Amino acid sequence: MKIELKDVWRVYSVGDLAIHAVQGVNLPIAAGEFVAIVGHSGSGKSTLLSLMGGLARPTRGVVLYDSVDLWKLRDDERSEIRNLKIGFIFQFASLIPTLDALDNVALPVLFSPSPRPKVEVYANARELLALMGLEDKQHAYPNELSGGQQRRVAIARALIHHPAVILADEPTGDLDEENEAEVIRLLLHTRRRYGSALVLVTHNRTLARHADRLLHMKNGNLVYEDLPNRLARN
Ligand code: ADP
Ligand code: MG
Numbered sequence: 001m002k003i004e005l006k007d008v009w010r011v012y013s014v015g016d017l018a019i020h021a022v023q024g025v026n027l028p029i030a031a032g033e034f035v036a037i038v039g040h041s042g043s044g045k046s047t048l049l050s051l052m053g054g055l056a057r058p059t060r061g062v063v064l065y066d067s068v069d070l071w072k073l074r075d076d077e078r079s080e081i082r083n084l085k086i087g088f089i090f091q092f093a094s095l096i097p098t099l100d101a102l103d104n105v106a107l108p109v110l111f112s113p114s115p116r117p118k119v120e121v122y123a124n125a126r127e128l129l130a131l132m133g134l135e136d137k138q139h140a141y142p143n144e145l146s147g148g149q150q151r152r153v154a155i156a157r158a159l160i161h162h163p164a165v166i167l168a169d170e171p172t173g174d175l176d177e178e179n180e181a182e183v184i185r186l187l188l189h190t191r192r193r194y195g196s197a198l199v200l201v202t203h204n205r206t207l208a209r210h211a212d213r214l215l216h217m218k219n220g221n222l223v224y225e226d227l228p229n230r231l232a233r234n
Pocket of ligand 1: 012013014019020021039040041042043044045046047048
């Protein structure tokens with residue numbers, strides 16, 4: 001699936017104030033592409049990711065999924081795309097505390113409009129947990145897991161639909177270096193395995209260098225782009 005943002009704006013009204021969080025962004029993302037986004041806090045990265053994933057509606061401009069305007073679809077059509085095609089990984093792993101790791105991973109499918117057979121879903125959830133190195137933690141509850149382990153469960157959950165696009169907002173922000181490196185390695189590995197595109201907001205320059213494209217966000221705009229892989233080869 002291809003995503004394209006065309007002259008996308010998002011303005012928040014706070015009292016009398018208009019905050020221009022995203023200002024006229026143009027960004028095509030090809031199937032399977034890995035795009036890293038860096039930028040200071042408040043530059044609009046999280047807002048941009050919400051716009052890409054259909055969680056926020058652009059004040060102006062369009063978000064196209066395979067050339068279809070996401071906001072011209074019916075609500076249920078848009079939710080279906082959001083639920084089935086997009087894997088969200090947020091800054092803080094928001095696992096459901098009363099479910100074990102396996103159920104947390106399987107949950108999005110069990111509640112989806114086109115459910116798969118339970119046996120198949122759980123087999124896939126087990127496989128993803130194993131990929132994340134959590135084979136022996138299937139029945140652990142979130143409070144029995146470390147921060148890094150919780151984060152890996154959240155990544156497994158984001159991948160349960162084999163999403164065409166993974167949108168990750170500083171997914172390793174609260175982890176120590178060792179856990180961060182491990183989570184990143186797993187994220188890149190699973191991405192390759194499922195052929196998903198990955199849009200990753202990160203502070204980690206080492207990680208950003210693995211991307212096909214590195215975008216810099218500043219004051220709601222993408223202001224600079226370099227090609228890390230090409231630079232690395234020179
Ligand atoms: P980043 O992720 O790069 O830190 P954000 O997208 O979170 O940036 O925020 C961009 C700007 O929009 C900031 O000025 C922020 O305060 C503002 N903002 C973000 N979300 C909201 C909201 N729900 N209501 C009002 N202002 C917001
Ligand atoms: Mg943010």
